[in-house]
Amino acid sequence: MKKLIFFLFLLPFSVFAELRIDITQGNTDPIPLAFLEFNTSNDKAKEISLKIKKVISNNLQRSGLFSLLPKKLFFDTTIPFEEKPIFSDWKITTAQGLVHGKLILSRDRLNIEFRLWDVLSQNQMVAQKLTTEKNNWRRIAHVISDIIYQRITGESGYFDSRIVYISESGPKSNRKKRLAIIDQDGANHKFLTDGTYLALTPRFSPAAQEIAYLSYNRRIPRIFLLDLNTGNQKVLGDFPGMTFSPRYSPDGNKLVMSLARNGNTDIYEMNLKSLKIKRLTFYDGIDTAPSYSPDGDFITFESDRSGSQKIYVMNLKTKKVQRISFGKGKYATPVWSPRGDLIAFTKLLNGEFYIGVMYTDGKGERVVYKSYLVEGPTWAPNGRVLAFYSQYKIKKNKISKPKIKIIDVTGNNLREIITPSDASDPAWSGLLP
Amino acid sequence: MNKNYLALLSGLFLLASCETTSLGGDSAPTGSYAAPGSSTADLQSYLQKEIGDRVYFETNKHNINASSAFKLEAQANWLKSTPGFTIILEGHCDERGTREYNLALGERRSNSVKEFLVSLGVDAGRIQTISYGKERPAADGSTSESWAENRRSVTVVGSE
Numbered sequence: 001m002k003k004l005i006f007f008l009f010l011l012p013f014s015v016f017a018e019l020r021i022d023i024t025q026g027n028t029d030p031i032p033l034a035f036l037e038f039n040t041s042n043d044k045a046k047e048i049s050l051k052i053k054k055v056i057s058n059n060l061q062r063s064g065l066f067s068l069l070p071k072k073l074f075f076d077t078t079i080p081f082e083e084k085p086i087f088s089d090w091k092i093t094t095a096q097g098l099v100h101g102k103l104i105l106s107r108d109r110l111n112i113e114f115r116l117w118d119v120l121s122q123n124q125m126v127a128q129k130l131t132t133e134k135n136n137w138r139r140i141a142h143v144i145s146d147i148i149y150q151r152i153t154g155e156s157g158y159f160d161s162r163i164v165y166i167s168e169s170g171p172k173s174n175r176k177k178r179l180a181i182i183d184q185d186g187a188n189h190k191f192l193t194d195g196t197y198l199a200l201t202p203r204f205s206p207a208a209q210e211i212a213y214l215s216y217n218r219r220i221p222r223i224f225l226l227d228l229n230t231g232n233q234k235v236l237g238d239f240p241g242m243t244f245s246p247r248y249s250p251d252g253n254k255l256v257m258s259l260a261r262n263g264n265t266d267i268y269e270m271n272l273k274s275l276k277i278k279r280l281t282f283y284d285g286i287d288t289a290p291s292y293s294p295d296g297d298f299i300t301f302e303s304d305r306s307g308s309q310k311i312y313v314m315n316l317k318t319k320k321v322q323r324i325s326f327g328k329g330k331y332a333t334p335v336w337s338p339r340g341d342l343i344a345f346t347k348l349l350n351g352e353f354y355i356g357v358m359y360t361d362g363k364g365e366r367v368v369y370k371s372y373l374v375e376g377p378t379w380a381p382n383g384r385v386l387a388f389y390s391q392y393k394i395k396k397n398k399i400s401k402p403k404i405k406i407i408d409v410t411g412n413n414l415r416e417i418i419t420p421s422d423a424s425d426p427a428w429s430g431l432l433p
Numbered sequence: 434m435n436k437n438y439l440a441l442l443s444g445l446f447l448l449a450s451c452e453t454t455s456l457g458g459d460s461a462p463t464g465s466y467a468a469p470g471s472s473t474a475d476l477q478s479y480l481q482k483e484i485g486d487r488v489y490f491e492t493n494k495h496n497i498n499a500s501s502a503f504k505l506e507a508q509a510n511w512l513k514s515t516p517g518f519t520i521i522l523e524g525h526c527d528e529r530g531t532r533e534y535n536l537a538l539g540e541r542r543s544n545s546v547k548e549f550l551v552s553l554g555v556d557a558g559r560i561q562t563i564s565y566g567k568e569r570p571a572a573d574g575s576t577s578e579s580w581a582e583n584r585r586s587v588t589v590v591g592s593e
């Protein structure tokens with residue numbers, strides 16, 4: 001993973017910001033922003049600055065919270081980076097925020113400064129310097145997008161992240177499933193396995209350096225750990241049965257998973273350093289799909305101990321288990337938000353699938369999306385956006401191919417992530433280090 | 434249907450007592466008898482055509498019902514009288530469930546079949562199980578008929 005180095009400096013302007021969105025309130029009108037002409041040192045730098053602006057623009061618009069004003073304006077948008085924009089000019093447009101940048105390319109190094117201006121209050125909201133290798137320009141664009149998003153919404157962003165998923169092709173009865181990875185905006189697609197063996201349910205380690213996933217390349221299907229930097233992979237442990245459904249602890253030291261044996265599936269935790277294994281559930285049935293709370297003190301999981309799939313929470317210190325889903329239908333694949341406040345899940349009721357969220361005590365259950373088949377929600381790093389995969393009914397015996405969708409936790413702003421082929425089992429990384 | 438199975442079973446018992454590979458009796462099933470030295474493909478073909486290689490389950494269930502029991506008894510008898518190979522029991526589910534739960538349910542189904550065969554005297558060491566969850570449907574459709582076809586455990590002939 002290429003590293004970014006950046007320095008934060010804030011100029012002493014007034015702190016109060018008129019430019020603000022509250023993203024918890026459902027459908028808000030997108031805030032119009034405009035880009036000024038970035039100052040660039042040469043043609044190559046200009047080329048990169050345009051690419052960076054495109055990525056930022058795409059990120060911000062896809063979030064549903066911003067709109068980017070078209071480039072063609074009647075006045076000169078070329079001003080030196082160090083100068084204040086002429087806000088009276090901009091007030092005639094609908095722009096509420098202005099993004100200006102300065103890009104210097106030296107050898108293989110990219111140095112970029114950017115500023116975000118508030119048109120209404122005529123204040124600078126943020127100014128930042130970033131530097132990285134020339135080829136890493138995408139990540140700089142994502143970091144800038146996150147800074148702008150954070151400054152205006154007050155919430156941390158999610159653009160500098162990746163999604164690992166299963167790329168599917170072929171007939172249903174002999175589906176080829178390959179592990180694949182993609183930036184959250186759909187760029188930088190890469191296959192990680194060749195599809196010889198079925199790959200399922202991949203999950204990121206917290207530092208996004210490793211993927212845990214289920215592979216059928218052994219006699220018994222098993223969890224494998226794939227190192228994203230080296231491409232090497234190794235089987236996790238030596239279990240006497242099928243292991244699946246892995247999730248990393250927030251500190252990356254442990255992995256929680258399911259082990260199926262003799263008709264019974266239970267949840268186990270493995271310390272990745274000491275390789276010590278701890279059994280967590282003892283119910284004679286199916287306990288699976290565990291997910292840690294962000295403080296690492298709890299897991300949520302699904303169990304059919306009450307007769308059908310419901311969601312439970314376990315205190316990892318006391319081992320006390322509490323059921324938290326009480327509605328009608330089956331509840332599955334619970335996943336704890338990185339903010340700690342919500343648990344997202346898949347629900348099945350009367351032949352339909354739903355993605356829903358609830359508070360961690362089970363209250364406030366709410367549907368976010370529904371379709372003929374939809375499952376496996378995964379949280380964006382800021383806990384405000386969800387990805388999942390879905391299929392809809394085209395007609396009586398025809399179902400659409402699976403694709404990855406993303407949606408705000410409010411249920412608004414549904415988007416699709418464009419992948420080279422059909423897609424399922426997405427898992428969203430944290431913000432990249 | 435039952436009459437044929439009885440004929441089949443009695444045919445198998447007759448053949449089991451013979452050392453030779455010759456097919457005997459009109460009540461014997463057609464197709465090659467699975468003698469020692471038969472290829473995996475021959476064995477599998479015999480299993481599929483003459484006995485039936487799969488049993489089915491109700492939604493969310495993993496219990497062996499009466500018709501499954503009947504078929505598995507035939508499988509058990511054939512296995513006991515035909516040593517020299519292992520079997521893999523593949524557990525499958527329909528698409529109307531979530532991925533992890535279906536992996537677990539598939540394992541439950543294949544395990545049910547294994548326990549049943551072992552209770553009928555098949556050597557447990559010959560039996561491996563694997564779950565494919567909802568990943569390998571037999572029927573591509575999205576009707577209740579397709580789903581019923583997919584909720585299954587399939588017996589597959591392995592190597593020695």
